[in-house]
Amino acid sequence: MKIFRADYVFPVNADPIRNGAIVVSDDGKIISVAEDIPPDYANIPVEQLSGIICPGFINTHCHVELSHLKGKINDGEGLISFIQNIQLHRNSTQQEIEDAALAADQAMYDNGIVAVGDISNSDVTIGLKSKSKLYYHTFVEAFAFVPQQADEVFNKALRLLNQFKPQPCSITPHAPYSVSKELFRLLKKYSDGNKNLLSIHNQECEDENKFFRYKLGQFNDLYAHFGIDISFFKPQARNSLQSVLPLLSSKQDILLVHNTCTNLKDIYFIKRFEHKIHWCFCPNANIYIEGTLPKIDLFIDQGFNITLGTDSLASNYKLCILSEMATLQKHFPSLSLDRLLEWGTINGAKFLGIDKEKGTIAYGKTPGLNLITGLDNLKITAETKVRRLI
Known part of the structure; x- marks a missing residue:
């Protein structure tokens, strides 16, 4: 004792x-x-x-497998440049990736984190998570914006999901701008019939909304950079969140991550549906990538569960929930310690379904x-x- x-x-x-x-x-x-x-x-x-x-803190959004990218991507260059640099630098030796991931896992433990919602695109962290002192729920990410690739990508993600089992895991869409309607439909069908927690990157920059509303902005350059023909895509005349929410399962809890450019109309739009929405803020990553923060005041007392995440070491200097809380306290002084602790503990535990033990x-x-x-x-x-x- x-x-x-x-x-x-x-x-x-x-x-x-x-x-x-x-x-x-x-x-x-x-x-x-x-x-x-x-x-x-x-x-x-x-x-x-x-x-x-x-x-202990709950980190609902991380990318442990990207920990080897620490210090390799310049801050403040915007989301489009960040995505390009992720693809440019993410390939490394297996040993370097595993060593960096192991160090990140230990750092989170030392920083008082007890559970993590972690995004994975490969099997590199399976062994680490099986031995970690932390609780992990792995979100196996599926992304393909070209409709014809939907079946292939979905089946590949299912195979990876089965590799992570019996660890806590689920299959999830990456972001509105990287998932076709066809792939969304496959994910929805699977989520409607299986226990499958969802986590999706949401409205990380203004250009994301601009692309969905008018098919304008830098996302056109991004698809061109990767040689993706988007002639099939038609402007939706609404923000990205409003465009994809109807494509998500209403039977699963859904974590919307970042929400940097989410506005009040988006929040009210969500309330028209029966989806089980949770929000995740990663303020240090928002500043690192876009140099701005979500309008936190819009989300408070709207009846939604708010959680905190660190994102990856590609977009953050350290994996520490207290550091995220400190950034929010600095920019939003009216936030009380009680509220920040709720966001960093019990709310994350509720989303991950571990609130009977943690939080x-x-x-x-x-x-x-x-x-x-x-x-x-x-x-x-x-x-x-x-x-x-x-």
């Missing part, structure tokens, strides 16, 4: 406890969380800590425990740090 006491304990599912104490078993299971230590455990030494204790400090759960120090009146600052306790 261990007992931790701190200035505050943030269980997340209950009010913060001033000078709270947590009794935890050797296997990480919460025995008690309260202001007082139960009499049965009065003889156990108490580790007194300065700062706050919160549950809150509650009896019987194994959420992991983080110590956060360097807060200023319960506000995250540049000096705020996280240390994993268990």
Whole structure:
């Protein structure tokens, strides 16, 4: 048994406890969380800590297999250039890719992350995930914008999905601009008949909406760069999210990732449907790629589940949910610590379907425990740090 006491304990599912104490078993299971230590455990030494204790973080969007691209792609050049550079640099030796992925996995563990929603396009991380201390749900990504490639790409993704099993995994579309209607329909049919959590990149730049509305902008240059004939594509007269939402299954939980250029009309459009929508913000990646952030205020109190992600080391300097929270706190000072912790813990656990074990400090759960120090009146600052306790 261990007992931790701190200035505050943030269980997340209950009010913060001033000078709270947590009794935890050797296997990480919460025995008690309260202001007082139960009499049965009065003889156990108490580790007194300065700062706050919160549950382990949930990273709902990452690309561990791209970790070898750290520092290889310049920041601030926009999404189109970023996509081109990903394809240019992503091929490397198997050993380099595996070593970088393993280092990223350890870094997330050290940064207090306990579970990850991870995008995969290959089998390179299967072994890593089978041995990791972290919980992983792998999203096997399918993308092909040319209609004639839909069957081939879908079947290839299914084969990769079967390689990841029995690990938690599902098959998912990459983004509106990289998935044809034909491929969307195959994915929808599969999702309607199978347990299949979905995660899709959404509205990462203004040109994505411009392409879907008018068939204008830099995406035309991107398809030309890759030699893709898009003569079949007709402007949709609506934003990308509004164009593809009806093509997604309403039977599965769906994570919309980035949402950099999502507007209020898009949010209201979603409410007309019965889809189970969750949002994921990766603010440091948004700044790295596009130099801008989503309009966070639009999403608050709209009735949707909001989560946080890190994206990959190709588009971020580190894989740390506290760092994402710090960026949001800096740019949106009205965000409370309580709300940011919800986004970084229980909300992600709910999306991944692991909220019975992770996300809150509650009896019987194994959420992991983080110590956060360097807060200023319960506000995250540049000096705020996280240390994993268990």
